[in-house]
Amino acid sequence: MAQRTTQPxxxxxxxxxxxxxxxxxxxxxxxxxxxxxxxLRARFSAFALGDVAFLRRTWHRSTRPAMLELDRGQHWTRLEILGRTGGALFDAEGTVDFRAHYRINSLDGAQSENSAFVRDGGEWRYRGRAPRGPVAR
Ligand SMILES: [Zn+2]
Structure with a gap:
C-alpha cells in the first residue's frame, strides 16, 4: 500500500x-x-494513512499480531483523547483513553478504547486494551 508520508x-x-x-x-x-x-496519535494517523509498517513497529512484541491488514473501505476521520494516566517523559507505562471516528460506506461510526502503552528499550509501544479505570473526565 502506498504510504503518503510526505503528504502536505x-x-x-x-x-x-x-x-x-x-x-x-x-x-x-x-x-x-x-x-x-x-x-497513540501517530498510530491513529498511521491507521488513517494505511501505514501498516509503523503500526507493526510500534506494537509491543508480546501482543503484536502476526498479520495486520487494514480495511481500505474504512476511513479514519477524527481522534478524541478522553483521558490518560502516566505515559509522560519519565514514565515506564501509561494509558490513553480515546475515541476514534471513522466513516465506512458513507456511514459514520466510532470506536473507543483505553489503550495500554509501555516503554520498551526507551521507546513507547502499544500493548493492547487496558481495563477502564475511574478516570476523571
Ligand atoms: Zn499528528
Whole structure:
C-alpha cells in the first residue's frame, strides 16, 4: 500500500500541525514519540494513512499480531483523547483513553478504547486494551 508520508496538509491526528512536522516524522522514523499520547496519535494517523509498517513497529512484541491488514473501505476521520494516566517523559507505562471516528460506506461510526502503552528499550509501544479505570473526565 502506498504510504503518503510526505503528504502536505494538516495531520490526521488533528493536532493542528502540518503532517510532516507532527506524526509524519514518527512515521518516517526521524523521531520517536516522546509520550504515550504522541504514540497513540501517530498510530491513529498511521491507521488513517494505511501505514501498516509503523503500526507493526510500534506494537509491543508480546501482543503484536502476526498479520495486520487494514480495511481500505474504512476511513479514519477524527481522534478524541478522553483521558490518560502516566505515559509522560519519565514514565515506564501509561494509558490513553480515546475515541476514534471513522466513516465506512458513507456511514459514520466510532470506536473507543483505553489503550495500554509501555516503554520498551526507551521507546513507547502499544500493548493492547487496558481495563477502564475511574478516570476523571
Ligand atoms: Zn499528528
Amino acid at each position: 496538509g494538516p495531520c490526521p491526528c488533528a493536532s493542528g500541525q502540518p503532517y510532516g512536522a507532527c506524526c509524519g516524522r514518527y512515521h518516517r522514523g526521524d523521531a520517536s514519540p516522546p509520550t504515550a499520547e504522541a504514540l
